[in-house]
Amino acid sequence: MTDREKEILNILKDDPLISQQELADKLNITRSSVAVHITNLMKKGYIKGKGYILNTNDYITVIGGSNIDIQGVPNKKLVMLDSNPGKVDISLGGVGRNIADNSCRLGINTKLISAIGNDLYGNQVLSECKKYGMDIDDCYISNEIPTSIYVSILNDSNDMQVAISHMDILDKIDIDYINSKHQSINESLAVVIDTNLPKDTIDYITSTYSHIPLFVDTVSTAKCLKIKDIIGRFNTIKLNKYEAEALSGIKINTTQDLDDCSNYLLSMGVKNLFITLGKDGVFCANETSSFKIDGVKTDIVSATGAGDAFTAAIIYSFLNEFDIKYTAQVSMAASIIALSHQNTINPNMSIDNIEKILKEMILC
Template identity: 30%
Template sequence: MDELGAQEAAVFALIKDNPFIGQQEIADALGLARSTVAAHIAQLVQKGYLLGRGYMLPQPSRAVLIGGAVFDRKYRARQAIVLETSNPVDGMRSFGGVARNVAENLSLLGTPTSFISIIGNDEAGAALLAHLRDRGIDVSQVVVTDERPTAEYAAILDPAGDLVVGLADMGIFDLFQPGYLDRAWSHLASASLVFADCNLPAETLQHLIQRRRSARFRLAIDAVSTHKVVRLPEDLTGIDLLFMNIDEANARLSRRGAASLQDAAEAARLLCDAGAGEVVVTMGARGIAVAGTDAVRTASAVPADPRDMTGAGDAMIAGTLHGLMAGQDSFAAAGIGALLGALTTESAASVHPDLSPRFLEANLHRLAEHKG
């Protein structure tokens, strides 16, 4: 509690001992005016030590994920696609969105997880929320609106499974303005880690980065795409951990780059120079680069027998965050992320259906063998 003043610490100690204590009781016990106690409690909420009314205490380790929640549809043609006519397909429906996928992975790994996004007041939005609740994820701060439908992505695939055309309706995320962060701030401030993706508008990302500077949580952000990376501010100060693939990094840095892991390391270093605390730059099957304030390290990808690459990058992020919350340094945590990403490619689903702490532990030997 180094960031608490003496009176704030005394007020917090009384509330921790008795969460039902009244403000006048606190004032009498400490010899303070009730208005002074109320001001200290407001600051404790702002700093994340309390969750608001009822003096609820936050869980010691909790992740909050903010960003995209998408209803995905895939249609795989049974034969060569013929334009301007009906084509027989096999359809599949699933849930996506970077932050949503990361949240589900983290929850399956046993991390207390909350998810914040905006969805439409429609069937797809209701299905998304129901699925997240079934996974044990807190969705109490999700915004439901009648202004736009739930975000949706439709992929038309040829018989080999290659993308022919992708259709994305993501306009609803433009409605997630900074005020929604302010409404949920005590929920964010009480977390140990907050992750956001660049599906959020630029002004909302900027607001989150600015407000994070007076909070205790660690902030991680993922670029999502080369088009959305421009939503990040020029000064990346305030972002503790930044995730990008090499194309996103090059787009952000306005550079061409080269197809090598060392080039990913250079891109990660440049992003640290721009203000990010630590940076993970991925290169798919080539591996990852992790940069901090004093070093840049690289690692080749964990070998896999891939079936579907969907969700692998999101799983990599989740594995890294899981490792960080377990106390690992960023490079070791990124190794866990690389393993989870490889495991996810071996499944047809965007989140591995067998994922659990035991499943991850049972596959750690692949990481050790890979390093060996």
């Protein structure tokens, strides 16, 4: 037990129904930091759920892709239609799996429903997921179809130039399979999906579990079109500028364009909207406010996985009832951590490190 955890435990012994904010004020730390310390105390068995504390049986469910990421980085300026000397890295990936992995590192009890091949790569995915406390009991394991592979090539700015994803196995996460996992999904605090799922599966999940807060990561301009007609079913949607253009039909060149785009999507029923703008920051909107937060200059080691970290931090913020502005700030900090590591998941992802970034950004 850490010294901070001992402090919190001693306070809880005297006042077991104290709020997280009151704890934060007593200890002169942020509420989000209190939340992760409490989660750690619960996992270690020192406390049980009481009042504001999440019960250890409470969890989110992430339904989406799992794969192996193979990433090529050129030593010099990328030359198309030629062989480029450089470096190739292999790591775990898949938007759904990445969100679930980051969520676990942020102290959220997380269940992953995905499709994985019974092969070398698949066993590696399952092993790593278990290592970080992810519940993978409801994953589909195939003896016929291989684990998905995502191959990306970065340019000399360490941003993705082109990628190919082979994710046929996700067709196995069909309506029948979702039905077979109904009880697990139905008891979730929130459900997160990515648009790698088949369109009819997405439609079924969003109609069947409309009583649960639903979150979506739109993945790509092509795949996001699967939700174009049902976007109003989501509590929160995270997308980039190009995906926002594809869903709204509005070309985004100015802040006014962002306003128009968000107003259109909100009018369709979305409650919270986050449009990531790369180095230019993020645009956020809900029914009461809309605003843009400027980007923070940072050294990019790899842009792969930054969006998934952003989404995981949105979920963390939702569970902690943060307002939309602080949610955006926390999520930007999480994406900065992701950008600073060559792997899709930065092993240093944590609430403590998010708070360090926030202080550097002079946001809190």
